[in-house]
Amino acid sequence: MKMVFDCREEQLDVELISLCINLAANKSSAQIICEGNGLKMLMKRALKLKDVLVMKMIRNLSQHGGATKNLFLDHVGDLAAQISEEEAEEFVIECLGTLANLTIPDLDWELVLKEYNLVPYLKDRLKPGSAEDDLILEVVILIGTVSMDDSCAAMLAKSGIIPALIDLLNAQQEDDEFVCQILYVFYQMVFHKATRDVIIKDTQAPAYFIDLMHDSNAAIRQVCDNTLDIIAEYDEEWGKKIQTAKFCFYNSQWLEMVENRQLDEAAEPFLYGDDGEYLNRNEDVLERPDLFYTAGIESN
Template structure:
């Protein structure tokens, strides 16, 4: 019925049904077989039909043979990413492109040929567009950053500071935070951009602040990203380990810091020379502060700081790429 429709506007009930049907993988394969996808793309681009493009976006989310059919239409979709096009149509086009996690797709060529990097960077500015469009831009950056050369190109363009600025502006929106952190994960995953993230930006500090976020997905991707950073950079690794220790032992540390006075009126927190019990040294260098296996504080039975990292790994687990919204 949809393909037989020759009118400029498709009946709302019909296209709504098709949008929902396209969300199913088996249905998507049937719709796209033959010239199905080609005909849908032709209609969407010719009439700038947002609803048909929304249907196409749903079709693009399915892995396998269906997604590979979009290789022939990447250029047509990328050409829609411009300031001249209607924002709603750009959102659906961006969303479709962001779904195309295809190994054979040369994202670097696409970004260069259609000059997309300046557009993506400009749209990261808070208030530059509707939040829906800015979010799709972030997701798109996460997709292309899977490619090492694209990640390097984006890092050199100054997109990382722009993402940090956006993170500050959207820190109450879990979806924004999750997708931005995912971009950081992709960036540190590549050797070519790891230095930029770790040494030239404050991204690791933001990740440490977010590692105990109430959102499970944010915590997972932060944990994976920080693990890579800790292995790569000794200084950040020490800070990350300290934060993990403080988090898992927060209640005990608070008790130690508030110990009562001794008989002489001196706090137990201070030794004979007046030095703080915890001192100015790194907390991870104080094995006497660690619990022994039987729960008693003991220098002889102290557990190494690595125990707490292992404990976290056991509780939270290790995940690979985060799931998309």
């Protein structure tokens, strides 16, 4: 690390900084790197030279909990100041990712968002095609982090970010990472009354969660399941819909078996109508619920 701190050249050796980036991903190494003025010196170099690789290293450092993450409280303002259209996207991506890692209870996110006027930037970047997908994804992840705070979640809801997230969800529905991170934002928001009411009453987000409850991605299914549980607890109407949807989902094989059995029992006695015309098993029988009920009574 001394080689990094002492280097007076603008461009660090690629092999050296690559090694440091990997070391920063290890918790024990990160603690050693940040001790003393380590983090302060790295931040100074990254911001002065707009060094993407050094900022990538800092981002790795920020993912570790405890004392290491708390050291970033002194640098939140410096990082937030970089979130603008004037900065290079690659550099902004690393700054956004670093901020998103800062799940620190003592961090006043509402003050940060207001002081650096970040809400308009975040909302604009949610528009599909407004930037590279990597940057948009980091914006979504940061929104998820700040939405843990009640006042921040309310402020974001008032700004119109919730409909923007739904539009983005529609645009990126084939990308599992995008879908999962957007759903996670809603998961954070339903914990707060102000944003929960908007999500439940003013959007079709709960319906999206019900649809995605069947997704092949386990992480998406899990976040949907958890979010639906919270929505069901606070809204009776959606609670009934969610209960029915979950019952059908978890008992789909049994329901299919019962339906097929009823179809077989109902159709055979009525294969021919009174006029001798053949009844179509796939159409006429399914459109004749009385056949199912009749068969059910006879089978008893």
